[in-house]
Amino acid sequence: MTTLAKKIESIAKKAHLTAPTAAKLATETKNQILEGIAAALLTRQDEIIKANQKDIRAATKNKMTTAMIDRLILDAKRIQAMAHELREVKTLPDPVGEIVKRWTRPNGLEVSRVRIPLGVIGIIYESRPNVTIDAACLCLKSGNVVVLRGGSEAIHSNIFLVKLIRDVLKSQGIDQDIVQILPMTDRKAMGCLVKQSAFIDLMIPRGGESLMKWMEEHSRIPVVKHDKGVCHVYVDESAQVTMAEKIAYNAKVQRPGVCNAMETLLVHEKIAPVFLPSMIQKYKEAGVEVRGDEKARKIGPSIKKATKKDWATEYLDLIVSIRVVSSVDEAIRHIQKYGSTHTESIVTENPKNAEEFLNRLDSSVVLWNASTRFNDGGQLGLGAEIGISTTKLHAFGPMGLEELTTTKFVVKGRGQIRE
Amino acid sequence: MTTLAKKIESIAKKAHLTAPTAAKLATETKNQILEGIAAALLTRQDEIIKANQKDIRAATKNKMTTAMIDRLILDAKRIQAMAHELREVKTLPDPVGEIVKRWTRPNGLEVSRVRIPLGVIGIIYESRPNVTIDAACLCLKSGNVVVLRGGSEAIHSNIFLVKLIRDVLKSQGIDQDIVQILPMTDRKAMGCLVKQSAFIDLMIPRGGESLMKWMEEHSRIPVVKHDKGVCHVYVDESAQVTMAEKIAYNAKVQRPGVCNAMETLLVHEKIAPVFLPSMIQKYKEAGVEVRGDEKARKIGPSIKKATKKDWATEYLDLIVSIRVVSSVDEAIRHIQKYGSTHTESIVTENPKNAEEFLNRLDSSVVLWNASTRFNDGGQLGLGAEIGISTTKLHAFGPMGLEELTTTKFVVKGRGQIRE
Numbered sequence: 001m002t003t004l005a006k007k008i009e010s011i012a013k014k015a016h017l018t019a020p021t022a023a024k025l026a027t028e029t030k031n032q033i034l035e036g037i038a039a040a041l042l043t044r045q046d047e048i049i050k051a052n053q054k055d056i057r058a059a060t061k062n063k064m065t066t067a068m069i070d071r072l073i074l075d076a077k078r079i080q081a082m083a084h085e086l087r088e089v090k091t092l093p094d095p096v097g098e099i100v101k102r103w104t105r106p107n108g109l110e111v112s113r114v115r116i117p118l119g120v121i122g123i124i125y126e127s128r129p130n131v132t133i134d135a136a137c138l139c140l141k142s143g144n145v146v147v148l149r150g151g152s153e154a155i156h157s158n159i160f161l162v163k164l165i166r167d168v169l170k171s172q173g174i175d176q177d178i179v180q181i182l183p184m185t186d187r188k189a190m191g192c193l194v195k196q197s198a199f200i201d202l203m204i205p206r207g208g209e210s211l212m213k214w215m216e217e218h219s220r221i222p223v224v225k226h227d228k229g230v231c232h233v234y235v236d237e238s239a240q241v242t243m244a245e246k247i248a249y250n251a252k253v254q255r256p257g258v259c260n261a262m263e264t265l266l267v268h269e270k271i272a273p274v275f276l277p278s279m280i281q282k283y284k285e286a287g288v289e290v291r292g293d294e295k296a297r298k299i300g301p302s303i304k305k306a307t308k309k310d311w312a313t314e315y316l317d318l319i320v321s322i323r324v325v326s327s328v329d330e331a332i333r334h335i336q337k338y339g340s341t342h343t344e345s346i347v348t349e350n351p352k353n354a355e356e357f358l359n360r361l362d363s364s365v366v367l368w369n370a371s372t373r374f375n376d377g378g379q380l381g382l383g384a385e386i387g388i389s390t391t392k393l394h395a396f397g398p399m400g401l402e403e404l405t406t407t408k409f410v411v412k413g414r415g416q417i418r419e
Numbered sequence: 420m421t422t423l424a425k426k427i428e429s430i431a432k433k434a435h436l437t438a439p440t441a442a443k444l445a446t447e448t449k450n451q452i453l454e455g456i457a458a459a460l461l462t463r464q465d466e467i468i469k470a471n472q473k474d475i476r477a478a479t480k481n482k483m484t485t486a487m488i489d490r491l492i493l494d495a496k497r498i499q500a501m502a503h504e505l506r507e508v509k510t511l512p513d514p515v516g517e518i519v520k521r522w523t524r525p526n527g528l529e530v531s532r533v534r535i536p537l538g539v540i541g542i543i544y545e546s547r548p549n550v551t552i553d554a555a556c557l558c559l560k561s562g563n564v565v566v567l568r569g570g571s572e573a574i575h576s577n578i579f580l581v582k583l584i585r586d587v588l589k590s591q592g593i594d595q596d597i598v599q600i601l602p603m604t605d606r607k608a609m610g611c612l613v614k615q616s617a618f619i620d621l622m623i624p625r626g627g628e629s630l631m632k633w634m635e636e637h638s639r640i641p642v643v644k645h646d647k648g649v650c651h652v653y654v655d656e657s658a659q660v661t662m663a664e665k666i667a668y669n670a671k672v673q674r675p676g677v678c679n680a681m682e683t684l685l686v687h688e689k690i691a692p693v694f695l696p697s698m699i700q701k702y703k704e705a706g707v708e709v710r711g712d713e714k715a716r717k718i719g720p721s722i723k724k725a726t727k728k729d730w731a732t733e734y735l736d737l738i739v740s741i742r743v744v745s746s747v748d749e750a751i752r753h754i755q756k757y758g759s760t761h762t763e764s765i766v767t768e769n770p771k772n773a774e775e776f777l778n779r780l781d782s783s784v785v786l787w788n789a790s791t792r793f794n795d796g797g798q799l800g801l802g803a804e805i806g807i808s809t810t811k812l813h814a815f816g817p818m819g820l821e822e823l824t825t826t827k828f829v830v831k832g833r834g835q836i837r838e
Contacts, residue, residue: 020755023781103800109789111799116781118811197635201811216616216639222812223641243834250836336439358829362442362535370528370832379837380530380828381522392537392620393641394813396825406815409799410777413789415662417669418798 004184008192009199014177015120015145016199022178023117023143027094029174030141036168037137038086044164045079051160052129059153071127072154082133085384089137092383095401096143107416113407117143119201121404122193122221123386124149126207129157136165136179138386142404145178147200149193152185159183187214194219202394206387224399227390228314229259229342231372234331234357236348237268241275243369244347248279250371251345253286257316259388260343260365260375264311265322266331272299272324280322288318295324311338328353332360339363342390343375364390364397423603424611431615433596434539434564441597442536442562446513448593449560455587456556457505463583464498470579471548478572490546491573501552504803508556511802514820515562526835532826536562538620540823541612541640542805545570545626551580555598557805561823564597566619568612571604578602606633613638621813625806643818646809647733648678648761650791653750653776655767656687660694662788663766667698669790670764672705676735678807679762679784679794683730684741685750691718691743699741707737714743730757747772751779758782761809762794783809783816 001009025033041048052074059069095115102112121144125131132150139146150158162181169176182189194203197220205215206226215223233251235244251262267275272295280300283290291306306321311334313321325331328346335344345367346357354368365375375398377385382400389395395403420428444452460467471493478488514534521531540563544550551569558565569577581600588595601608613622616639624634625645634642652670654663670681686694691714699719702709710725725740730753732740744750747765754763764786765776773787784794794817796804801819808814814822 020779020781024779105798105800109793109799119781220635222810224812240834246834246836254837354831360439360443362439362538362827365828365830367830368832369834370830371836373837374528374830374832374835375828379524380528380830381524391641392825393643394825397828406811406813408781409784409794409816411784411786411789411793411799412773413787413793415659415665415788416793417665417790418673418792 004189005192008182008189009196011147011180011182012120012193012196012199015147015180018175018177019117019119019145021175022140022145023096023119025143025174029172030094030143031090033140033168033172033174034086034090034137036172037133037165038083038090040164040168041079041083041086041133045076048074048079048157048160048164052157054156055129055154064153068127068153072129072157074129074157078130082130085134086137089141089384092141092401094141095405100407108414109416110412112410114410115402115405116408118404118406120145120147120199122147122149122200122203124190124203124205124207124211124215126151127154129154129161131206132158132161132181133165134384135386136162138384138401138404140178142401144404146180147193148179148181149185149190150181155185191218194221197221204386224389224391224394226259226387228340229261229375229388229390230264230312230314230338230340231260231262231343231375232264232266232335232339233262233345233347233372234266234328234335235268235271235275236328236346236350236353237270238350238353239271239275239347240349241271244275245279245282247345247347247369247371249282249286251373252283252288252320253318254371254373256318259314260372261316262345262372263313263315263321264338265320266334267296267322267324268331269295269324269326272296276300276322283320286318288320290320290322292322293324296322299324314340328356332357335361335363340390342388343367343372345370345372364388423608427601427608427611428615428618430566430599430601431539431612431618434566434599435618437594437596438536438538438564440594441559441564442515442538444562444593448591449513449562450509452559452587452591452593453505453509453556455591456552456584457502457509459583459587460498460502460505460552464495467493467498467576467579467583471576473575474548474573483572487546487572491548491576493548493576497549501549504553505556508560508803511560511820513560514824519826527833528835529831531829533829534821534824535827537823537825539564539566539618541566541568541619541622543568543609543622543624543626543630543634546573548573548576548580550625551577551600552584553803554805555581555584557803557820557823559597561820563823565599566612567598567600568604568609569600574604610637613640616640623805641812643808643810643813645678645806647759648680648794648807648809649683649731649733649757649759650679650681650762650794651683651685651754651758652681652764652766652791653685653744653747653754654687654690654694655747655765655769655772656689657769657772658690658694658766659768660690663694664698664701666764666766666788666790668701668705670792671702671707671739672737673790673792675737678733679791680735681764681791682732682734682740683757684739685753686715686741686743687750688714688743688745691715695719695741702739705737707739709739709741711741712743715741718743733759747775751776754780754782759809761807762786762791764789764791783807
């Protein structure tokens with residue numbers, strides 16, 4: 001074994017050995033830790049900003065784009081937001097120990113399904129250093145141990161934030177190895193990490209398509225992907241035009257760089273002549289590049305031609321592709337063919353068409369008369385989220401605290417044996 | 420791409436394209452299919468036995484053991500049992516479409532979590548051909564498409580049983596590709612199958628440790644393992660001796676070749692002198708080879724010495740290892756160190772010790788005063804099972820129909836957008 005492999009194995013093993021401790025922490029203790037971290041974020045703000053400056057200087061030197069550097073920055077306002085988020089998680093119910101279901105068998109066995117933590121979770125993420133705090137604290141509250149691997153561009157910030165968490169754990173007499181971070185960020189180290197199936201129960205990668213492909217290829221640990229969203233809004237024949245405009249605008253423009261932003265707008269041919277001209281106009285005013293199929297271009301002749309590739313592309317940018325369809329069935333088939341089962345919305349006043357859309361499409365979130373941007377743990381009421389799973393296994397869609405747990409069967413008898 | 424790879428890809432792709440059809444089959448239709456298969460099993464019994472004879476002849480020629488040949492045999496009684504099982508699954512509630520939870524957000528969005536099928540499930544199994552019917556029908560009832568890969572020793576039986584299922588599907592006008600089987604059983608074909616992550620959502624391997632290792636190494640598709648069980652019974656200081664004897668006997672002897680049979684018996688030192696002598700006697704009468712640590716051997720001097728390797732071994736045979744411990748804490752630590760988080764039982768009249776055991780051990784099933792043999796979907800009331808998952812992700816413990824589904828979020832609004 002190489003020195004690197006040994007080092008990573010030792011981190012994973014320490015995490016594994018701490019898992020029973022993390023699993024059995026009382027709710028009160030976990031909340032005190034979260035409060036301690038929130039307080040430390042505020043009192044140690046200057047140190048955080050100082051560590052963050054090292055990343056910013058390196059980013060500037062490496063000529064990163066302004067947008068990318070912006071994602072890296074930690075300032076007073078963002079640190080306050082992190083502390084605020086922590087205090088929100090503190091108020092959420094503890095999922096561990098919840099009795100999900102309970103029943104009695106004919107032979108008198110009392111069976112219940114009880115929520116338990118998953119064990120050790122490895123999280124791979126990029127850029128934004130606030131994920132370090134978010135992810136660590138969601139794992140902590142759900143009784144899990146976490147091994148973090150942030151991006152190289154945020155390494156100084158991340159290492160400092162983990163040190164801050166570990167200082168709080170130490171001051172409260174809790175095993176610090178509940179939260180660890182890989183000090184190296186290269187793929188070689190990641191390659192060692194994803195082989196630790198004896199010690200790590202779940203890997204959550206958050207990032208782009210190449211990271212997902214890499215994980216699929218290399219991980220020997222179960223993976224719940226946070227993959228791309230090729231999300232759709234379908235404006236049905238009977239849609240309210242103003243509502244459709246509002247939703248199609250919000251889904252594309254409000255925050256184009258995220259996975260639940262809409263990429264393709266499908267429009268019923270009967271409403272297209274009324275709906276599209278002003279919609280295209282509004283997009284253009286917002287700086288959105290509009291592409292379309294032949295039928296759409298007949299209505300909005302100034303728009304570019306959409307190719308087959310467009311239908312399957314997650315732009316994460318101010319670009320939209322428009323296709324005119326002749327029925328809700330054609331819209332559903334388009335989404336089944338090109339979509340990524342992330343988020344799809346129908347705008348319609350026709351309940352039958354709505355039900356067909358909601359029923360036939362098995363994307364993680366399907367909406368009727370609402371923006372795709374609501375595919376989010378906070379927005380849907382899960383309280384917080386570690387991300388949006390695109391893997392159907394275990395958790396599909398936004399993952400909150402509950403989704404970071406599993407259940408065991410607890411059986412109470414009076415000497416029953418199997419005949 | 421090789422011819423084999425193309426062939427397997429085509430099977431997986433056909434399965435994927437059929438998934439929306441399978442997902443939307445009405446409960447009534449699915450039950451009619453199950454009834455049709457049950458009836459066909461009985462009317463085509465002679466053909467089944469004829470196909471099965473080919474496997475039996477090959478097995479005899481290959482000098483397989485009598486026990487292994489016995490697992491392969493399909494006779495009138497076993498075929499009737501398969502038909503009976505199918506009719507049991509028919510009576511179970513359809514999990515698809517179930518609204519698991521429903522709530523309203525402050526902005527008026529109505530959110531619900533609705534059960535949907537996973538999509539396409541690949542199942543790898545060995546020997547017993549009745550698994551072909553079991554697995555196919557559980558996948559069918561839960562709205563999933565299945566690709567089966569049985570063992571080479573049962574290939575003629577399996578291919579015929581799948582043909583029988585597909586005949587029923589055809590006669591009822593349902594797409595036959597909902598159930599497919601790999602005609603080749605070698606690892607090369609399996610290697611192609613587990614690369615089809617674009618078309619298959621879940622792989623379930625049922626088999627020995629080498630299959631599990633192989634899956635971990637090669638699968639690019641999420642895997643829910645059905646791995647080994649190193650299961651424990653702990654007889655506490657305050658156990659009722661007769662109850663403890665009954666449970667420890669049942670857990671080891673009733674069916675030693677299965678994953679929920681006990682392998683290690685832990686006994687509190689204060690009860691050991693009373694409990695062990697007659698327990699060891701009973702095991703010997705049942706032909707069980709008894710091994711033990713130093714303390715156990717002082718009480719039962721005729722027993723063999725247990726090595727460190729014994730504590731971590733799944734015998735699947737009439738062998739038991741006994742260890743004498745000084746507290747419930749020592750028993751728990753032993754299980755945490757050597758166990759496989761499958762099934763553990765405590766026999767005690769002390770509720771505090773019971774709670775500590777049930778609470779601290781996060782195995783898939785933990786029991787108080789009952790045999791480990793109850794870790795079984797049917798016994799725990801899930802109605803039927805596709806196996807016992809040892810993966811914490813998605814489903815932990817026995818997997819019934821519900822565990823073959825996931826949930827999507829369905830959101831109904833009145834034009835809400837994200838601010």
